[in-house]
Structures are given as structure tokens and as C-alpha cells.
Amino acid sequence: GFTVLSPMGWDAFGLPAENAAIANQIHPSVWTKRNIVRMKEQFHAWGVGFDWTREVASCDPEYYRWTQWLFLKLYEKGLAYRAKGAVNWCPSCQTVLANEQVVDGACERCGSTVELRDLEQWYFKITAYADALLDDLKLLGQWPEKVRVMQANWIGRSEGASIRFTPTGGAAPIEVFTTRPDTLLGATFLAVAAEHGIVGRLRDAGSLSPEASAFVDRLKRARVENRFAIETEKEGFDTGVTVSHPLTGKPLPIWIANYVLMGYGTGAIMAVPAHDQRDFEFATKYRLPIVEVIRPEDGPGYDGKAAFEGEGRMVNSGAFDGLSSGEGKRAVTEALKAKGAGEARVNFRLRDWLISRQRYWGAPIPMIHCPKDGAVPVPEKDLPVLLPDQVAFKPTGESPLLSNEAFLHTTCPKCGGPARRETDTMDTFVDSSWYFMRFLSPHLETAPFQKDAVDRWLPVNQYIGGVEHAILHLLYSRFIVKVLRDLGMVSFPEPFERLFTQGMITKAGHKMSKSKGNVVPPDTLIRRYGADTVRLYTLFVGPPEKDAEWNDRGVEGAYRFLVRYWKMVEEVTAAHPVASADARPGWAASGPPRELRRRVHQLTQQVRDDMDRFHLNTAVSGLMQILNAVQDYQAEGGSLESPEALESIDFATRLLAPLAPHTAEGAWERLGHSESIARAPWPVPSPEALQSATKSLVVQVNGKLRAHIQVPADADRETIRKLALADEKIASLAAGKTVAQVVVVPGRLVNVVLK
RNA sequence: GCCGGAGUGGUGGAACUGGCAGACACGCGGGACUCAAAAUCCCGUUGGGCUCAAACCCAGUGCGGGUUCAAGUCCCGCCUCCGGCACCA
Numbered sequence: 047g048f049t050v051l052s053p054m055g056w057d058a059f060g061l062p063a064e065n066a067a068i069a070n071q072i073h074p075s076v077w078t079k080r081n082i083v084r085m086k087e088q089f090h091a092w093g094v095g096f097d098w099t100r101e102v103a104s105c106d107p108e109y110y111r112w113t114q115w116l117f118l119k120l121y122e123k124g125l126a127y128r129a130k131g132a133v134n135w136c137p138s139c140q141t142v143l144a145n146e147q148v149v150d151g152a153c154e155r156c157g158s159t160v161e162l163r164d165l166e167q168w169y170f171k172i173t174a175y176a177d178a179l180l181d182d183l184k185l186l187g188q189w190p191e192k193v194r195v196m197q198a199n200w201i202g203r204s205e206g207a208s209i210r211f212t213p214t215g216g217a218a219p220i221e222v223f224t225t226r227p228d229t230l231l232g233a234t235f236l237a238v239a240a241e242h243g244i245v246g247r248l249r250d251a252g253s254l255s256p257e258a259s260a261f262v263d264r265l266k267r268a269r270v271e272n273r274f275a276i277e278t279e280k281e282g283f284d285t286g287v288t289v290s291h292p293l294t295g296k297p298l299p300i301w302i303a304n305y306v307l308m309g310y311g312t313g314a315i316m317a318v319p320a321h322d323q324r325d326f327e328f329a330t331k332y333r334l335p336i337v338e339v340i341r342p343e344d345g346p347g348y349d350g351k352a353a354f355e356g357e358g359r360m361v362n363s364g365a366f367d368g369l370s371s372g373e374g375k376r377a378v379t380e381a382l383k384a385k386g387a388g389e390a391r392v393n394f395r396l397r398d399w400l401i402s403r404q405r406y407w408g409a410p411i412p413m414i415h416c417p418k419d420g421a422v423p424v425p426e427k428d429l430p431v432l433l434p435d436q437v438a439f440k441p442t443g444e445s446p447l448l449s450n451e452a453f454l455h456t457t458c459p460k461c462g463g464p465a466r467r468e469t470d471t472m473d474t475f476v477d478s479s480w481y482f483m484r485f486l487s488p489h490l491e492t493a494p495f496q497k498d499a500v501d502r503w504l505p506v507n508q509y510i511g512g513v514e515h516a517i518l519h520l521l522y523s524r525f526i527v528k529v530l531r532d533l534g535m536v537s538f539p540e541p542f543e544r545l546f547t548q549g550m551i552t553k554a555g556h557k558m559s560k561s562k563g564n565v566v567p568p569d570t571l572i573r574r575y576g577a578d579t580v581r582l583y584t585l586f587v588g589p590p591e592k593d594a595e596w597n598d599r600g601v602e603g604a605y606r607f608l609v610r611y612w613k614m615v616e617e618v619t620a621a622h623p624v625a626s627a628d629a630r631p632g633w634a635a636s637g638p639p640r641e642l643r644r645r646v647h648q649l650t651q652q653v654r655d656d657m658d659r660f661h662l663n664t665a666v667s668g669l670m671q672i673l674n675a676v677q678d679y680q681a682e683g684g685s686l687e688s689p690e691a692l693e694s695i696d697f698a699t700r701l702l703a704p705l706a707p708h709t710a711e712g713a714w715e716r717l718g719h720s721e722s723i724a725r726a727p728w729p730v731p732s733p734e735a736l737q738s739a740t741k742s743l744v745v746q747v748n749g750k751l752r753a754h755i756q757v758p759a760d761a762d763r764e765t766i767r768k769l770a771l772a773d774e775k776i777a778s779l780a781a782g783k784t785v786a787q788v789v790v791v792p793g794r795l796v797n798v799v800l801k
Numbered sequence: 802g803c804c805g806g807a808g809u810g811g812u813g814g815a816a817c818u819g820g821c822a823g824a825c826a827c828g829c830g831g832g833a834c835u836c837a838a839a840a841u842c843c844c845g846u847u848g849g850g851c852u853c854a855a856a857c858c859c860a861g862u863g864c865g866g867g868u869u870c871a872a873g874u875c876c877c878g879c880c881u882c883c884g885g886c887a888c889c890a
Contacts, residue, residue: 195885199886280888305890324890395886599812600812
């Protein structure tokens with residue numbers, strides 16, 4: 047009864063296609079197009095129905111033109127920028143990766159250990175939306191909690207204070223972030239990462255000891271090789287430089303420490319050994335002072351053996367003594383602000399999204415580098431910047447586009463002088479961050495999408511995908527939609543209203559994947575049993591949100607079910623070769639309610655509910671039960687020609703249609719319908735059919751099942767109670783005992799409590 | 802370490818708000834049909850006790866407690882597995 051848009055498209059740019067192309071000596075575009083054809087054939091073989099008039103592929107210029115347009119919009123808004131910094135580098139894929147694409151220190155794609163390199167790259171300023179992305183998670187009540195939590199953790203908001211420590215001698219202050227300003231008076235040293243600016247400056251000035259300098263090199267190298275390996279042993283070197291404590295003026299030494307990360311906060315921390323375990327371990331090892339400044343209201347506090355990280359009341363903190371941690375955080379921040387040495391600050395774990403890739407198979411970044419005007423955006427009218435065919439697309443660490451002179455050399459849109467094109471391409475996650483809007487006008491040439499169409503259809507009511515996208519695609523799309531909303535181009539804050547994360551089918555415990563070569567192609571099974579059997583079985587294996595290990599042991603069951611169903615249809619239609627089902631006498635099943643009818647209407651309700659809840663495995667079992675019910679009815683002497691049986695077959699056929707469309711369509715035609723079952727309405731159970739004169743209730747004694755009784759459907763509690771106690775079995779059990787209580791749950795059961 | 806999720810027959814799984822544990826299948830055992838087999842159909846299939854048999858009884862949803870007339874479901878404490886985050890200051 048709903049108008050549903052069910053489009054399909056191909057996220058077709060990216061490394062897998064390029065790598066496969068290199069391995070097979072085929073151009074990526076040929077390889078990709080061939081695979082699209084192949085996958086479409088498979089969709090058809092499965093009988094999967096999509097609106098193919100809306101098909102898009104992110105590698106078509108018609109599509110990526112607008113991906114480039116999106117880049118320009120972000121650039122205009124200052125949300126796309128180029129910066130030099132330490133980036134994740136995959137030595138095997140020969141490209142940089144976004145933080146989100148690094149899993150356990152390895153490349154999400156190929157599993158190679160990721161290195162750090164200093165490179166100039168393009169970023170999207172997703173951090174500008176950190177708060178909005180976090181806050182709006184509360185709009186996503188129909189997303190799995192798991193995904194919301196993962197995003198919240200990834201964004202990683204923490205409240206605290208930014209504090210500046212001025213070096214003795216008056217150099218630029220060192221800024222730190224802390225969530226515990228209440229422990230400021232317990233800070234006994236600063237610790238900085240090896241990559242921190244001050245380290246380089248000290249080294250350049252020659253004021254770093256040779257040992258400390260060697261340590262910095264070792265640390266940097268270790269992090270380039272694998273910055274994710276956690277060194278449990280704290281290690282550091284004194285720089286010999288001190289800063290003054292912003293409140294007491296006391297000098298505090300600056301140490302270089304291996305446990306301070308450049309990638310979080312400012313790359314420098316104030317160390318409070320009494321109240322932070324890491325600082326404690328470091329201070330203990332290097333005999334740095336430890337000052338207790340927080341004491342819990344009750345229970346043990348700092349004991350000299352480990353840091354006390356909880357909250358409590360401030361001590362050894364001068365004027366702040368006696369304040370609770372909460373009050374202390376505010377008071378200390380105020381005091382810092384008054385001195386101009388700090389302020390309240392919110393810090394995020396989220397980093398900006400690195401979107402440039404030094405690879406061929408992606409949308410070229412539409413920028414031009416002019417020796418005079420610097421980075422200049424390609425004018426909108428010149429889009430798309432076409433990806434040239436003729437390149438040496440071997441990975442060299444530099445973009446293959448550099449090898450195409452005709453592409454590389456261009457003129458500056460500003461001054462008309464000679465200029466070079468940007469040769470990096472965009473991360474494919476940019477392509478997929480907006481595609482759902484393109485489906486509404488896939489061939490529109492004047493805009494990426496039409497606002498009114500997008501506002502009518504979106505947000506997507508039901509999104510389905512793997513949980514592996516929890517912090518990649520699903521975060522990026524949310525970001526892009528928020529940017530477009532702020533540009534006034536869409537009117538909704540979130541792209542996906544409801545999210546269903548489906549599980550993965552594994553083979554021998556592994557994700558089936560092209561790269562592992564352990565994919566079970568459906569073709570063989572489909573050839574042997576037909577698409578409907580394979581569809582039905584696949585749905586029946588288990589709940590779709592769960593991972594499942596693939597085996598085809600039960601496929602026979604689905605096949606048998608369809609054969610039994612088909613035979614039943616043949617039996618009915620052989621006896622009644624009627625052209626129009628509606629002309630058949632008794633088809634409307636207006637007869638008196640019978641058991642079969644009640645059961646089938648009940649099961650119809652169940653199948654409808656199951657499908658709404660994505661419990662497709664039990665929906666299939668519900669259908670099996672309908673068929674079983676009809677066969678039991680037949681076994682008891684009922685006729686397939688009876689209105690009840692005919693109606694049951696009619697319901698079953700319509701419920702089967704989305705699951706096994708070919709079989710259902712064929713049956714539908716045999717049953718005398720001339721229009722496709724796809725246009726038939728969904729069966730509606732009638733309340734009248736669901737009613738029955740009597741109900742079967744369970745009778746328990748002390749919570750244990752002892753008898754079943756039949757009671758009138760409208761019996762009140764007292765009647766039910768009397769009938770239960772009157773039951774022969776119950777009466778005999780109650781003999782000689784006292785009935786302490788009788789719990790009556792109408793429609794369900796009676797529990798007799800005996801003492 | 803922190804945050805999520807899961808643990809049910811031989812197997813996949815079902816049981817929506819506490820209310821008949823094991824739906825529906827697979828597999829297995831037995832039977833019918835057949836010269837025989839396949840296919841199909843019928844019966845059985847949580848474990849144990851008792852019985853010629855049925856009826857019946859007891860135990861049972863990872864482990865130990867608890868709440869409740871009633872717990873796979875709720876609470877407390879554990880164990881195991883899976884997923885995410887993690888020297889995050």
C-alpha cells in the first residue's frame with residue numbers, strides 16, 4: 047500500500063577495481079563495466095526487482111561531475127582545504143588513507159601495516175560538524191544502538207579546559223588539554239609528543255641533549271613503522287626546559303614522553319602523577335614529584351602505589367582546598383581565564399576527513415594549481431574534469447594522472463597563465479556520501495538533484511547495510527547532508543531515518559570476499575533448485591541481522607516446501623480450470639468460521655508482522671505453517687475446493703510473492719488471475735475470522751503445566767477460575783490441599799497455587 | 802581497561818510487552834510404497850524415570866544466587882565467545 051522507491055546503483059570507483067585491473071592487465075573502466083554487467087545478471091537470476099531506470103554508477107562522468115561539484119561547494123564554504131601533516135600511508139595500496147580506513151593499524155582494504163608520512167593532502171572539515179553529528183544521533187532512535195554508540199565513541203567528545211604554560215624565558219606558550227582542571231595544582235611536569243613543535247625548535251636551537259635527540263628519532267621512526275603498537279613501558283627524556291605553572295608560577299620541567307600522542311588534543315599534556323595512572327608510572331620511573339590534590343569523600347585515595355583517578359575534594363590546592371571536583375573544575379578554569387592562561391574547551395577525537403588519494407580510479411579533484419594564484423577551483427561550468435583513459439595506472443606512490451601530460455597541463459581559470467591540474471583523486475567514500483539524492487533525478491544535467499524531489503522522498507525511510515559502515519559511510523553521509531542543509535539545498539538534517547544492519551554470511555569463519563576468493567556463487571544452486579528455492583532458503587537460514595556460517599544443508603527443505611505448495615496449486619486448478627478466480631463460487635470464503643480459516647488468518651497476521659520487523663526467517667516458517675495447516679485439514683477430510691482451503695491458498699500465494707516471486711506468479715496465473723501478483727493487494731486477516739467461540743487455556747499448578755481447558759471466548763475471570771478448578775485433573779491434584787490463590791490471565795492461562 | 806551483543810536439542814533456529822521452552826526446518830531412527838533404489842507419504846525425535854504400551858512423574862535455556870503465582874525473558878554476582886573503542890590526557 048505504500049509508494050516505494052527501490053533503486054540500485056554502483057559504487058564503482060576505488061582501489062579494488064584498480065588493483066584487479068592491474069593484476070589482469072585490463073583498463074579499470076573495462077573491468078568495472080564488465081563486473082556491473084555480471085552482477086546485474088546475477089540480480090536478474092535471483093529475481094531481485096529494482097527500478098533500473100534510476101541506475102547510477104559513480105564512475106560515470108554524468109555522476110562524478112556532481113561529486114566534483116560537491117567538492118567545489120565544500121571548498122567555497124571553507125570546508126575543503128589542503129594541508130600538510132602526518133597521514134596514514136598504505137605501502138601496498140600506495141596511497142593515503144582516512145583515519146576511518148585504518149583498522150588496528152592496518153589498511154582496511156589489504157591488511158598491510160599502515161605507515162605515517164608527512165604529505166600535503168586535501169581534507170574535508172568534518173570536525174566543524176562534530177557537535178551536530180553527535181547531537182543529532184538522538185534523532186536516530188530507529189538506528190541500532192550499537193551503531194549510535196560506535197559513532198559517539200568515534201566522535202569522542204570530552205569537556206575540559208585548555209591551559210597554556212609559558213616557558214621560562216618567554217617563548218611561545220605550550221597549550222594542553224585536560225578533562226581534569228581540578229587537578230591542576232597537582233601538575234608536576236609537562237609531557238610532549240616527539241612530534242610536538244617545541245621538540246623540533248629545541249633541537250634546531252641545539253639545546254636538546256644527543257641522547258634526547260636520539261630518543262626523538264627512535265620514537266618517530268617506531269611510529270612511522272607502526273604507530274599503533276602500544277609500548278607499555280613508559281619512556282621519556284627531560285628537555286632541560288621548564289615552564290611556569292600558570293597559577294603558582296613554580297617551574298615545571300618539560301619531558302618528551304612516548305605515551306603522549308600527537309594525534310589527540312595538542313600533543314602536550316600536563317602530568318598529574320597522583321591522579322593519572324600513566325603519569326604516575328612515568329613519574330615513578332623518573333623520580334619526578336608526585337602531589338596529591340584530590341581526596342575522595344570516602345574510601346581510599348592516593349596511596350603511593352597507584353594513581354587515584356576518581357573525583358573527590360581538593361587538597362594541597364591553596365585557595366581551592368575543600369572544593370569538590372565539579373566545583374574545582376569551574377573555579378580553576380575561571381582563575382585561568384582571569385589570568386589569560388586558559389579557558390573551558392571541548393575536545394574531539396574526530397579528525398578531519400582526508401579525501402585525496404594518489405590513485406587513478408576515482409573522481410579527479412577539481413582544482414588547478416597556478417604558480418601565480420595558488421590553488422584555484424575549476425569553474426562549475428567546466429565540470430566534469432574528465433578522468434583521462436590514457437595513463438600509466440601502476441601505483442608508484444604518486445598519482446597516475448601525473449603521467450598524462452594533456453591532463454596535467456592546463457590554464458589558470460583566474461589569470462589564464464599556464465597551470466597544473468590537481469592529480470589526486472577523491473576517496474570513494476565521497477562518491478557514496480550523496481548518491482541517494484541522485485537516484486531521484488539520475489540524469490539531470492543542470493544540478494546534482496532536484497530539491498523538491500529530494501525533499502519529497504528523503505530522508506531514506508529504510509536503509510539497509512552492513513555494520514562495517516558504522517563509522518565510515520554512515521558518518522560521512524550524515525556530514526554531507528548537514529552541509530547541504532546548511533547550503534539550503536535540502537531540508538532535512540539526517541539522510542537515513544531507519545537503519546537495519548544486516549549480518550554477514552561467512553564461509554569457514556571468514557567474510558566472503560573477492561580478495562579471499564571464498565565466495566559461494568549462487569549460480570550453481572540456482573541452476574539446480576531454481577532462484578525461488580535459493581531465495582527462500584537464504585531467508586530461512588536465520589535472522590538477517592546476525593552473521594551466519596554458510597552451508598546448504600537445509601536447502602532441500604525450502605525446495606520441498608515449494609514443490610508441495612506447487613502440487614497443491616496444481617491439484618486445485620486441475621479440478622477447476624476456471625479463467626477468473628473471482629468467478630469461482632465460494633472464493634470469497636464467506637462461510638462460517640472454521641479452524642482452518644482461523645489458523646490461516648492468524649498465520650497471515652504473523653507473516654505480515656514478521657516482515658515488518660525484518661524477521662524474514664520466521665515469515666518463511668509462517669508460510670510453511672499455512673501449508674501444513676491446509677494439508678492437515680485435507681488429511682482430516684477437508685476439501686481443497688472448500689472456501690476456507692481456497693482462501694488459504696490465495697493468502698499463501700500472495701504472502702509468498704515477495705519471497706518466491708516466480709513460483710507465486712506462476713501459481714497466481716494458474717489460479718485464474720490475469721494481472722501480475724505484484725499488483726495484488728497484501729492479504730488482510732479479518733477480525734471476524736480470528737474469533738472463535740471457545741478458547742483453549744493452559745492450567746498450571748504452582749507454575750507447572752497440568753491441564754488444558756476449553757472456555758467460552760468471552761468468559762470472565764470468575765468463570766475461567768471455576769472451570770479450571772472443576773477440571774478433573776486439577777481437582778484431583780487439589781484434593782487434600784488448600785487453594786491459596788488462583789491467577790487468571792484471560793486469553794492465556796490459569797495458575798492455581800496449592801499449599 | 803571501557804562500551805555494546807550473544808550463550809536454548811545432534812544442527813540452523815523459534816518463543817514480540819515475564820505466561821504451554823524447543824515453533825518451522827535440517828539431520829537421524831522406524832514404517833508405507835517399490836523386485837530394489839531414488840523421490841514421495843506417515844510416525845517418532847531435549848534428557849531421564851516408570852510402563853507391554855499409554856497415561857504419568859522428575860530435570861532442563863552457560864554457572865551461582867534472587868524477585869515473582871509464574872523467569873530463556875527481570876535483578877545481583879560470575880564464566881565463555883563475538884564486535885567496537887583504547888597510553889584519548
